[in-house]
Amino acid sequence: MKTAEEKRASAAYIVKHGRIRPSHAVRNDAALEAAMVTVIAESGWDDLSLNKVSKAAGLTNGAVHARFADKGALGAHIWERQxxxxxxxxxxxxxxxxxxxxxxxxxxxxxxxxxxxxxxxxxxxxxxxxxxxxxxxxxxxxxxxxxxxxxxxxxxxxxxxxxxxxxxxxxxxxxxxxxxxxxxxxxxxxxxxxxxxxxxxxxxxxxxxxxxxxxxxxxxxxxxxxxxxRAAPFDTGDPRVDMILLSALESIGTVGYQRTHVALTTQAAGVSESFAFTRYPTKxxxxxxxxxxxxxxxxxxxxxxxxxxxxxxxxxxxxxxxxxxxxxxxxxxxxxxxxxxxxxxxxxxxxxxxxxxxxxxxxxxxxxxxxxxxxxxxxxxxxxxxxxxxxxxxxxxxxxxxxxxxxxxxxxxxxxxxxxxx
Structure with missing residues (x-):
């Protein structure tokens, strides 16, 4: 039995296209939604990509990109649908x-x-x-x-x-x-x-x-x-390291882990990239x-x-x-x-x-x-x-x-x- 959301989506498709959505497209939609949930649950939202979803669903990249302009559109869709x-x-x-x-x-x-x-x-x-x-x-x-x-x-x-x-x-x-x-x-x-x-x-x-x-x-x-x-929690004995860690703390606390960049973090800390990357090769x-x-x-x-x-x-x-x-x-x-x-x-x-x-x-x-x-x-x-x-x-x-x-x-x-x- 269709959910209320599925019924609305089906009705909207008929109004727009003048016909019922093909059964294979409906099956692909279901496979994509199941794949989205699985990828988020196993790898996290930050690690999700349209290509990863298409692979998990067993569909082509084009099939996913035809439905969703970007990751944000995919996220909004799966949030509302599932x-x-x-x-x-x-x-x-x-x-x-x-x-x-x-x-x-x-x-x-x-x-x-x-x-x-x-x-x-x-x-x-x-x-x-x-x-x-x-x-x-x-x-x-x-x-x-x-x-x-x-x-x-x-x-x-x-x-x-x-x-x-x-x-x-x-x-x-x-x-x-x-x-x-x-x-x-x-x-x-x-x-x-x-x-x-x-x-x-x-x-x-x-x-x-x-x-x-x-x-x-x-x-x-x-x-x-x-x-x-509210205090700076770092006391490593090296002020440069403390500044890098504090800068990372502030960046992650503002824009999140995914959007934090080591290069910008070290720049904000006033420390050279070579010094930072020697100690922290990755984010x-x-x-x-x-x-x-x-x-x-x-x-x-x-x-x-x-x-x-x-x-x-x-x-x-x-x-x-x-x-x-x-x-x-x-x-x-x-x-x-x-x-x-x-x-x-x-x-x-x-x-x-x-x-x-x-x-x-x-x-x-x-x-x-x-x-x-x-x-x-x-x-x-x-x-x-x-x-x-x-x-x-x-x-x-x-x-x-x-x-x-x-x-x-x-x-x-x-x-x-x-x-x-x-």
């Missing part, structure tokens, strides 16, 4: 289920938890289309036409879903909806971690459900700033150096910042302030670097090895003192905590005003039930 609905519908389902969390009776709590857990599982183990859709949406930000066709409508939908414009503003409910989005999208990013199949996420999801069912009253939060998000080498310099340190910085705020305000406020800082407008560049690193680690084995090694080291360190029998459950709790950290940058770009929401309505009850030792 990817937008799976991502938006899955997000809508999990937000609806999360906002319906209810613990007014054991039976109702069990029912709403089951619905929420099923919705969250779609992000713990996302479909190929959901993964491809998220990569395309975040990768489309750097081209004005692609952004207008993909990212901006996605952001507008999510804004209206979390903060409905037709009702009286409810910041607490908006914070809950946005928090659900943070966890959900972060879970997609972390869905390829090596421990996913061995963990037990059910208790962690139940903990989030309970926090949503028992929101705290919003409180004034301290204005404490996370200085580490990937440069991004890996940027990542290695800050990935593990980021874990330490987050813990230190949360502990400093928690000492005077409590764990719930500390978590809310940490979220606010990651969502702040003035750290958009740092968020973008994190998003680009996450995107690349899905498709590049060298970047993946760095991320997996750092994540696994932190996980193993936290689990080391715990009884063996509790590790699947505790891994689930840590996995959800990690996911929130990787969902925050995505939400920060999609919902740039979300930093103003009172996230302590969620983080206060959530941290109060933290099963992990301090």
């Amino acid at each position: 990817l937008r609905a799976p991502l938006i519908e899955t997000l809508d389902t999990v937000i609806t289920a999360g906002l319906a969390a209810d613990a007014s009776s054991p039976a109702i709590a069990a029912q709403t938890l089951a619905q929420f857990a099923a919705a969250m599982d779609a992000f713990i183990r996302p479909t190929v289309k959901v993964r491809a859709a998220l990569d395309l949406a975040m990768g489309s930000r750097f081209d004005p036409q692609q952004r207008a066709a993909i990212f901006d409508p996605m952001a507008a939908w999510l804004r209206d879903r979390c903060q409905p414009p037709s009702v009286t503003p409810d910041p607490a409910r908006a914070a809950q909806a946005t928090a659900i989005g943070i966890w959900a999208l972060g879970l997609v990013v972390f869905s390829n971690r090596p421990w996913v199949d061995a963990m037990d996420p059910a208790p962690a999801i139940a903990r989030i459900h309970d926090a949503l069912a028992h929101p705290a009253a919003a409180q004034p939060l301290p204005e404490t700033k996370a200085d580490y998000l 990937l080498d440069l991004f890996i150096a940027v990542t290695e310099a800050g990935y593990e340190q980021a874990y330490e910085d987050i813990v230190a910042f949360r502990e400093s705020v928690a000492a005077g305000q409590g764990a719930g406020a500390a978590e809310a302030v940490t979220w606010r800082e990651y969502l702040s407008p003035d750290v958009s560049g740092r968020r973008t670097v994190g998003i680009e690193g996450d995107r690349l680690s899905w498709y590049n084995t060298r970047m993946r090895d760095i991320a997996f090694a750092a994540d696994t080291a932190v996980l193993d360190g936290l689990l080391a003192a715990l009884p063996e029998a509790t590790r699947p459950e505790m891994t689930g709790h840590l996995h959800l905590d990690f996911a929130s950290g990787h969902g925050l940058p995505i939400i920060g770009e999609l919902l740039p005003d979300s930093w103003q929401l009172p996230f302590d309505v969620v983080t206060t009850p959530h941290t109060a039930s933290d099963p992990l030792p301090a």
Whole structure:
């Protein structure tokens, strides 16, 4: 049975050409769309080309170029035809289920938890289309036409879903909806971690459900700033290397990884190309150096910042302030670097090895003192905590005003039930 979009496309073809679209052309369209999804899911949107799609579809380059003027047209087409609905519908389902969390009776709590857990599982183990859709949406930000066709409508939908414009503003409910989005999208990013199949996420999801069912009253939060998000993170001992890394950080944070050029980066750093290329022969080498310099340190910085705020305000406020800082407008560049690193680690084995090694080291360190029998459950709790950290940058770009929401309505009850030792 044809979808509504397919019916509209068929009707438009008949109006334009006065006949039904030939069956072989319809089959080729389907093959191309399937190939687009596969290429994006396996190699990423940045690495997609019309020639790669034609090869994956088993068609000639001419067949693809006849349908799409350029990569941007292809992206807009596959977003509307195959990817937008799976991502938006899955997000809508999990937000609806999360906002319906209810613990007014054991039976109702069990029912709403089951619905929420099923919705969250779609992000713990996302479909190929959901993964491809998220990569395309975040990768489309750097081209004005692609952004207008993909990212901006996605952001507008999510804004209206979390903060409905037709009702009286409810910041607490908006914070809950946005928090659900943070966890959900972060879970997609972390869905390829090596421990996913061995963990037990059910208790962690139940903990989030309970926090949503028992929101705290919003409180004034301290204005404490996370200085580490705004400071230059490099101290290699060689000022020239530091300048190259800082220039790369700024470029990737502004135009993304694909559009960053080593030559322009070194020029902006005031360093000779020969000096830079001797140390970083490729753009990937440069991004890996940027990542290695800050990935593990980021874990330490987050813990230190949360502990400093928690000492005077409590764990719930500390978590809310940490979220606010990651969502702040003035750290958009740092968020973008994190998003680009996450995107690349899905498709590049060298970047993946760095991320997996750092994540696994932190996980193993936290689990080391715990009884063996509790590790699947505790891994689930840590996995959800990690996911929130990787969902925050995505939400920060999609919902740039979300930093103003009172996230302590969620983080206060959530941290109060933290099963992990301090």
